[in-house]
Amino acid sequence: MxxxxxxxxxxxxxxxxxxxxxxxxxxxxxxxxxxxxxxxxxxxxxxxxxxxxxxxxQGKEAIYQHLLADILTSWLEPLAAIDSDGDAVEEIIAYVKTKLDLSQKHPRQSRLFANEILQGARRISTRSQDHLKVLVEETADKIRAWSAAGRLAKVDPYHLLFSIWASTQHYADFESQITMILGQDALGDQTFAQAHVFLDMQFRRLLAP
Amino acid sequence: MxxxxxxxxxxxxxxxxxxxxxxxxxxxxxxxxxxxxxxxxxxxxxxxxxxxxxxxxQGKEAIYQHLLADILTSWLEPLAAIDSDGDAVEEIIAYVKTKLDLSQKHPRQSRLFANEILQGARRISTRSQDHLKVLVEETADKIRAWSAAGRLAKVDPYHLLFSIWASTQHYADFESQITMILGQDALGDQTFAQAHVFLDMQFRRLLAP
DNA sequence: GTCTATAGTTAGATAGAC
DNA sequence: GTCTATCTAACTATAGAC
Structure with missing residues (x-):
């Protein structure tokens, strides 16, 4: 009862x-x-x-909120794991790989989140939004410090993060377009391996000091 | 009547x-x-x-289909405009800028399209899907030819296109997240100018032969 | 060409038996 | 804990007057 x-x-x-x-x-x-x-x-x-x-x-919204909270947590974890004492380029390259792996292993979570953002993030609590903002701010500080120390190319930290998020999540969020182009049995290990090679090269070339 | x-x-x-x-x-x-x-x-x-x-x-679906067809057309135009006789790096860099401009000037179209892809592209006709695939194939050929001729770094053409699409459309599709991070009055000319500087650098470093 | 009224569905949520 | 039956609201679409 x-x-x-x-x-x-x-x-x-x-x-x-x-x-x-x-x-x-x-x-x-x-x-x-x-x-x-x-x-x-x-x-x-x-x-x-x-x-x-x-x-x-309690209702449809409660189920959705439960899922959304879980996703936000797993979304933010790898950001916090970036170690400001580590090797600058390798830390960020590792973050790129982690995000790409998340896209491969948890595409549904990525798509639910993308849907939510795309439609205005109305259902994400102010509390969660603030949490995200603080974590991004801390990460931007780490990146700026690395750039200033000459361990990383001088890049805008926010746009770097946007580029990483966009290009890794793309493989989950735009899956239907990718299979449209690469063929029905596209998104297997092979395609993700190619994506990894590509993104690794892209961000290494960008970030080399 | x-x-x-x-x-x-x-x-x-x-x-x-x-x-x-x-x-x-x-x-x-x-x-x-x-x-x-x-x-x-x-x-x-x-x-x-x-x-x-x-x-x-005729109904809700007819309105949506009309919009979707228009968007697909404007989405494909810049791809076809890439000139295989032009300077390799500059042609692709210009394409990046065109796509970024589209995100700034037509964010609603970008978001409608992203919504459609995200939810499985169920409402895009097979006809349109084939058209997209052919155009991408032709563009991939151009890129491969440039790479083979040593005018472009050796990169996978498909993943290059995915990266360009993802990182430029991100500014329209994830607008609510960007304003969450950069502040409410973020997506003005200044932010897009910064994005352009960043993406220009990113793709020039990647594509230099 | 535009309106009011309404038909016909489908949705989220609850009541109450078992 | 799980079920059948049902309430209420919202939605697409149509009929028919003007």
Whole structure:
């Protein structure tokens, strides 16, 4: 009778069903966006009934918010991991590779996030937005320090980050266009290996001091 | 009584109202995606009534398809304009600038297109998809020829195009994230000038033979 | 060519039996 | 915990008066 909440202790079956629902919802939301997705689709994809889904989550928005929060966290982690004491070029090149790997392994998360940003980021809390901004600011400071120390070419730190995000996430977000061009069975290990070679070269040439 | 079609002769008032509707629809579709947009929103934005809109267009999908076709055309034009007899690096650098300018001047078109690709390009006709593929293939040939002639660094032509598309369209498609980071009044001439300096440097360093 | 009224669907969410 | 049945709201589209 009492609906489980995020903080309450959960039984094994509760955890399992919540996980099933979130997995199905990630499929649906990433493919159709928030408004384009329906509880019916999530119900069918998960194998649970619609009322049953609403027993585990307060509503459509609550499911979406849960997914979005998880994605934001995994999105920000690699940024914070950039080590200002490490080798400048190698740190950034490693960040590029991490982001590209995320695009390959978690394309649905990338697409859900892209959908959200594309439509104005209305559903991202001010709290999360501020968190993102602070982390970017700290990263920009690291990059500026490296540039000033002559360990990195003099580049605008913000536009460098935009370029890295854009060119790595592109492989997840624009997957349908890439398969349109490279062929149906495109986005396998081989294509990502080629992408890695290309991006590695692009950013090494750009960043060499 | 007889609804105007695309091919039929149109009166001045018909052309004017169709234009008003398409302009309003571009606002709405680019901000909310296809499913997230309603005829009510387009009606309010255009100042026309909902039935009146359906007098000029067969339905919601027809309006969207009209916009999408226009966007695909303007998207492909600059690709075809790359001149294989021109200076290799300068031709590609000019293409980068053209794409960046398109992002600044037509962000709504870019976002509508990004929404469409992101959600699987379901509404782009096979005809248009083939057209895109052929044009990309021709451009890849030009790039390979330049590389073979030593006028361009040896780079994978497809991943070069992906990188250019991603990094230029990013300024339109991820506008809400950019303003989140750079501040509310970010996407003006100054930011685009900085982006141009950055991308110019990035692709010159990459492409120098 | 434009309007009001409304038909016909589909959506999110709830009630209450089991 | 899970189900069937249902409420209410929103949406696309059409009918028919003016």
């Amino acid at each position: 009492t609906a489980p909440t995020k903080t309450a202790k959960q039984s094994r079956i509760q955890r399992k069903n919540r996980k099933i629902i979130l997995e199905a919802a990630l499929d649906v939301f990433s493919a159709h966006g928030y408004r384009g997705s329906t509880l019916d689709q999530i119900a069918e994809q998960s194998g649970l009934s619609k009322p049953n889904i609403l027993y585990y989550f | 007889t609804a105007p079609t695309k091919t039929a002769k149109q009166s001045r008032i018909q052309r004017k109202n169709r234009k008003i509707i398409l302009e309003a629809a571009l606002d709405v579709f680019s901000a909310h995606g296809y499913r997230g947009s309603t005829l009510d929103q387009i009606a309010e934005q255009s100042g026309l009534s909902k039935p009146n809109i359906l007098y000029y267009f």
